[in-house]
Amino acid sequence: MVLINLLIVNILTIIVNDESLSMGFLNKVTERRDSWSEHAMKNTVKKRIENVVIIGASHAAAEAISTLRKSGWEGSIALVGDEKNLPYQRPPLSKAYYKGELGVEKLAIKNPQFYLKAKVDLFIGRRVESINRQEKYVTLDDGKNIDYSHLIIATGTRARYLSVEGGDLHSIKYLRTMADVDDIKKALKSSAKLLIVGAGYIGLEVAASATKQGLNVTVLEAMDRVLARVTSPVVSSFYQNMHAQAGVEIRLNTALEKFAEIDGKYFAVLANGEKLEFDCAIVGIGVIPNTELADDAGLLCDNGIVVDEFTRTADPFIYAVGDCSNHPNFIYHRRIRLESVPNAVAQAKTAAKAICGKDVVYKQLPWFWSDQYDVKLQTAGLLAGYDDYKVEGDVKGAKFSVRYFKHGKLIALDALNSPAEFIKAKKLIMLEASE
Numbered sequence: 001m002v003l004i005n006l007l008i009v010n011i012l013t014i015i016v017n018d019e020s021l022s023m024g025f026l027n028k029v030t031e032r033r034d035s036w037s038e039h040a041m042k043n044t045v046k047k048r049i050e051n052v053v054i055i056g057a058s059h060a061a062a063e064a065i066s067t068l069r070k071s072g073w074e075g076s077i078a079l080v081g082d083e084k085n086l087p088y089q090r091p092p093l094s095k096a097y098y099k100g101e102l103g104v105e106k107l108a109i110k111n112p113q114f115y116l117k118a119k120v121d122l123f124i125g126r127r128v129e130s131i132n133r134q135e136k137y138v139t140l141d142d143g144k145n146i147d148y149s150h151l152i153i154a155t156g157t158r159a160r161y162l163s164v165e166g167g168d169l170h171s172i173k174y175l176r177t178m179a180d181v182d183d184i185k186k187a188l189k190s191s192a193k194l195l196i197v198g199a200g201y202i203g204l205e206v207a208a209s210a211t212k213q214g215l216n217v218t219v220l221e222a223m224d225r226v227l228a229r230v231t232s233p234v235v236s237s238f239y240q241n242m243h244a245q246a247g248v249e250i251r252l253n254t255a256l257e258k259f260a261e262i263d264g265k266y267f268a269v270l271a272n273g274e275k276l277e278f279d280c281a282i283v284g285i286g287v288i289p290n291t292e293l294a295d296d297a298g299l300l301c302d303n304g305i306v307v308d309e310f311t312r313t314a315d316p317f318i319y320a321v322g323d324c325s326n327h328p329n330f331i332y333h334r335r336i337r338l339e340s341v342p343n344a345v346a347q348a349k350t351a352a353k354a355i356c357g358k359d360v361v362y363k364q365l366p367w368f369w370s371d372q373y374d375v376k377l378q379t380a381g382l383l384a385g386y387d388d389y390k391v392e393g394d395v396k397g398a399k400f401s402v403r404y405f406k407h408g409k410l411i412a413l414d415a416l417n418s419p420a421e422f423i424k425a426k427k428l429i430m431l432e433a434s435e
């Protein structure tokens with residue numbers, strides 16, 4: 001992959017959980033924009049450049065480039081990404097790519113020719129260090145400045161670090177990037193005992209994949225059930241049973257105190273003093289949005305970069321999309337930050353269209369999926385705040401759905417191996433929201 005990227009670098013004309021904030025924030029965005037507009041407009045006149053700079057070679061970036069060109073953007077486009085790859089799909093990292101069922105080439109969201117055809121100036125392996133909003137340029141880690149007329153921040157998130165004693169031992173891993181998985185796979189070659197900290201989507205997907213590979217897997221979870229942040233007790237209990245049957249040991253209500261290396265062996269030391277030996281540990285305890293660039297540039301950030309319904313920040317020339325954006329949701333009537341590919345893609349489309357002068361309100365129903373063993377979970381909507389639920393189908397046969405209601409209205413659904421139910425619910429929730 002590095003080789004492919006280097007090749008492209010030579011060929012192309014390379015210049016090288018939902019946090020509720022009140023909807024009042026939307027007004028703040030607009031108020032701040034007014035004072036900025038006047039100043040920024042002067043700069044546009046001064047520079048007269050038409051260049052969209054996208055920060056983060058992400059899911060959102062690939063979609064933004066595609067939509068910009070389809071919507072008639074004739075200016076230049078620059079993409080800056082601090083990983084060593086062109087935009088690639090992250091979901092398979094804990095699934096097919098981890099298991100070796102999907103190669104590097106298949107991870108790519110678009111092939112290299114796409115960027116060539118779209119005339120994208122690629123700055124891959126480069127990091128944006130700062131944004132100068134007055135002069136409208138970004139500065140890269142090699143000191144280079146790139147002027148922009150419009151900026152899209154698609155910096156995503158990074159893994160939350162487990163800050164305990166021994167947390168920096170080299171057998172403790174995190175999983176966010178392709179490089180992380182390659183490193184984990186290397187470490188697992190000589191491992192028998194895998195410890196996973198955190199029973200969220202990523203922890204459990206890795207547990208399922210690793211068990212199939214014959215590893216001895218233990219999952220530590222501080223809460224009293226798995227997937228507690230994303231689903232209901234009935235679905236959590238289904239997953240707990242499924243993992244137990246596959247031989248995964250799940251320890252709930254378990255607090256990890258520290259990691260220790262004793263005589264060349266690694267141990268997780270629990271709050272009750274118990275020591276669990278492991279060869280390799282993967283920590284999956286959530287993510288942190290990469291908002292520092294925006295924050296340093298004076299943009300409003302609050303669990304994500306605060307944007308309006310067109311994904312615009314307070315600065316009319318700067319957009320923030322994907323996992324790093326805190327945006328208004330018109331179905332649930334609150335602000336949210338989502339960690340999902342469909343959201344990143346839909347927001348990127350919204351931003352690109354807005355840049356091309358076609359303001360279209362972002363109105364997407366949040367949805368997610370997770371693959372563990374032979375079970376596909378598809379979630380339509382956000383279930384937070386549900387007051388009633390109904391289970392339908394065959395729970396033992398792993399083909400069922402759970403509908404979540406609030407005041408008698410369907411607000412979300414978990415579909416397990418039930419794609420038709422998922423599609424129906426998506427439509428219904430959208431329909432009810434528009435009534």
Ligand SMILES: Cc1cc2nc3c(=O)[nH]c(=O)nc-3n(C[C@H](O)[C@H](O)[C@H](O)COP(=O)(O)OP(=O)(O)OC[C@H]3O[C@@H](n4cnc5c(N)ncnc54)[C@H](O)[C@@H]3O)c2cc1C
Pocket residue numbers: 055056057058059060061080081082083089090091092093094126127128129154155156157175176177202290293321322323324338339340341342344367368369370371
């Ligand atoms: C293992 C795993 C499994 C997942 N499974 C699913 C799933 O099944 N379904 C689902 O919907 N979602 C899943 N997700 C979440 C999904 O991958 C994210 O929602 C999605 O990647 C968000 O895309 P994005 O465009 O916001 O940014 P990202 O894909 O996070 O990309 C942001 C990029 O910006 C780069 N960057 C950050 N700062 C800078 C800077 N200053 N300069 C240059 N570059 C910078 C980052 O290094 C990164 O490459 C999974 C994630 C992981 C890690």
